[in-house]
Amino acid sequence: DIQLTQSPSSLSASVGDRVTITCRASEDINNYVNWYQQKPGKAPKLLIYEASNMETGIPSRFSGGASGTDFTFTISTLQPEDVGTYYCQQYRNLPITFGQGTRLEIK
Amino acid sequence: QVQLQESGPRLVKPSETLSLTCTVSGGSISGHYWSWIRQPPGKGLEWIGYVFYSGNTYYNPSLKGRAGLLVDSSRSQFSLRLYSVTAADTAFYYCARHFTATMFDHWGQGILVTVS
Numbered sequence: 001d002i003q004l005t006q007s008p009s010s011l012s013a014s015v016g017d018r019v020t021i022t023c024r025a026s027e028d029i030n031n032y033v034n035w036y037q038q039k040p041g042k043a044p045k046l047l048i049y050e051a052s053n054m055e056t057g058i059p060s061r062f063s064g065g066a067s068g069t070d071f072t073f074t075i076s077t078l079q080p081e082d083v084g085t086y087y088c089q090q091y092r093n094l095p096i097t098f099g100q101g102t103r104l105e106i107k
Numbered sequence: 108q109v110q111l112q113e114s115g116p117r118l119v120k121p122s123e124t125l126s127l128t129c130t131v132s133g134g135s136i137s138g139h140y141w142s143w144i145r146q147p148p149g150k151g152l153e154w155i156g157y158v159f160y161s162g163n164t165y166y167n168p169s170l171k172g173r174a175g176l177l178v179d180s181s182r183s184q185f186s187l188r189l190y191s192v193t194a195a196d197t198a199f200y201y202c203a204r205h206f207t208a209t210m211f212d213h214w215g216q217g218i219l220v221t222v223s
Binding site: 044094 | 142151152153154156165167168169201208211212214215
């Protein structure tokens with residue numbers, strides 16, 4: 001199975017900050033990575049697909065990038081409603097796997 | 108707007124079978140992959156597997172052959188059976204549309220199933 005390792009596991013930032021989460025794949029996954037946001041008590045929501053493409057209706061402050069087996073998810077200007085846990089997911093090989101999640105809190 | 112809704116028993120005894128159904132509305136089951144994903148309380152996400160609208164399936168080997176997925180296009184439903192459950196199977200279970208077998212673009216609200 002392809003392992004996805006997210007860092008950090010948790011972070012606390014202030015409103016207006018730029019926040020970046022990294023997802024490292026255990027092998028080449030050809031940019032076949034998606035990012036999800038999960039708010040407490042809710043289902044995950046797709047934000048970014050194929051590493052850098054924004055899902056319809058997602059605010060432009062969210063973005064994704066890739067460099068080799070490292071993938072980044074960035075919030076350019078953190079808003080209070082961005083609190084939650086963020087997951088990366090790969091679909092290069094079956095079984096589909098997720099990162100362990102990054103919990104984002106507001107200071 | 109496509110909507111998914113999980114249903115089924117919320118309490119299952121150890122060694123018995125967990126059975127859940129996902130009802131799809133606002134869109135067709137045809138042409139899509141449909142997945143189940145679970146999340147133990149306070150933990151991360153685990154993909155269980157998918158069923159294609161034609162009935163083809165793929166299961167995560169981590170389930171060691173205990174999962175069964177079916178689709179019923181006439182009812183716009185797909186279902187999960189998980190056999191010989193233990194306490195480790197206690198989790199929120201989500202159904203999701205697995206768009207072109209790449210991304211999960213629509214999710215149900217999730218259902219907590221407790222094995223006890």
